[in-house]
Amino acid sequence: MCQTGLASLAIFYFDFRDATEQGARSLLSSLLVQLSHQSHEFSKILSSLHSTHGNGSRQPSVHALMECLKKMLQLPGRGALYLVVDALDECSNSSGYPAPREQVLEIVRELVELCLPDAHFCITSRPEVDIRDVLEPLAIHKVSLHEQSGQNCDIVDYINSVVSSDPKMRRWREEDRQLVIKTLTARAGGM
Numbered sequence: 001m002c003q004t005g006l007a008s009l010a011i012f013y014f015d016f017r018d019a020t021e022q023g024a025r026s027l028l029s030s031l032l033v034q035l036s037h038q039s040h041e042f043s044k045i046l047s048s049l050h051s052t053h054g055n056g057s058r059q060p061s062v063h064a065l066m067e068c069l070k071k072m073l074q075l076p077g078r079g080a081l082y083l084v085v086d087a088l089d090e091c092s093n094s095s096g097y098p099a100p101r102e103q104v105l106e107i108v109r110e111l112v113e114l115c116l117p118d119a120h121f122c123i124t125s126r127p128e129v130d131i132r133d134v135l136e137p138l139a140i141h142k143v144s145l146h147e148q149s150g151q152n153c154d155i156v157d158y159i160n161s162v163v164s165s166d167p168k169m170r171r172w173r174e175e176d177r178q179l180v181i182k183t184l185t186a187r188a189g190g191m
Helices: 024-037 040-052 061-071 100-112 128-133 149-165 174-190
Strands: 007-013 078-085 119-123
Touching: 024 040, 024 061, 024 078, 024 100, 040 061, 061 100, 078 100, 078 128, 100 119, 100 128, 149 174
Parallel strands: 007 078, 078 119
Antiparallel strands: none
16 A cells, blocks of 8 residues: 555554663654655655754754654645554653653644644553543544453453463462462453
8 A cells, every 4th residue: 555655654562671662762763764664755854854963973853853754744745644653551651851651642742733634643552641631632533442341351361371371370279370360350451
């Protein structure tokens, strides 16, 4: 689809295992690189940013990265564009001022508030208060899987499978295995 010029897609996943990749700089850099690979025009915009920063000798600021992404999103005739930000809740909310998650939420808010008709955003997250406070006013559609019976059944099935197939856990008393299943299921909260 991208090669025919009909749409562009960029996806960023906040991996809790890699704290170095959880901030605004990582998000913006990843989106910019992905989009630049899908369009010559996007590539020219990124190349311009690269050259204005000493051809890579100086790192652009988060603000400069954001302005570059905005130029891409506002490019006339670019076709539909889809940006997916997955597991936003895994972005740190505890260190620095502003916290990395706060910066990312501000970026998402700013991009959505551009109100570009062909730009579409999909943000996934657990329903944490700070994230809900920012995203709910921006959302056109909201889907919550946390209380869906199918989601919860899948979690229970997965927990049962792990507890019953793990060689060490199979040696536990049945009551202990059931307690683990019950506790993990209750605390899963849809995740």
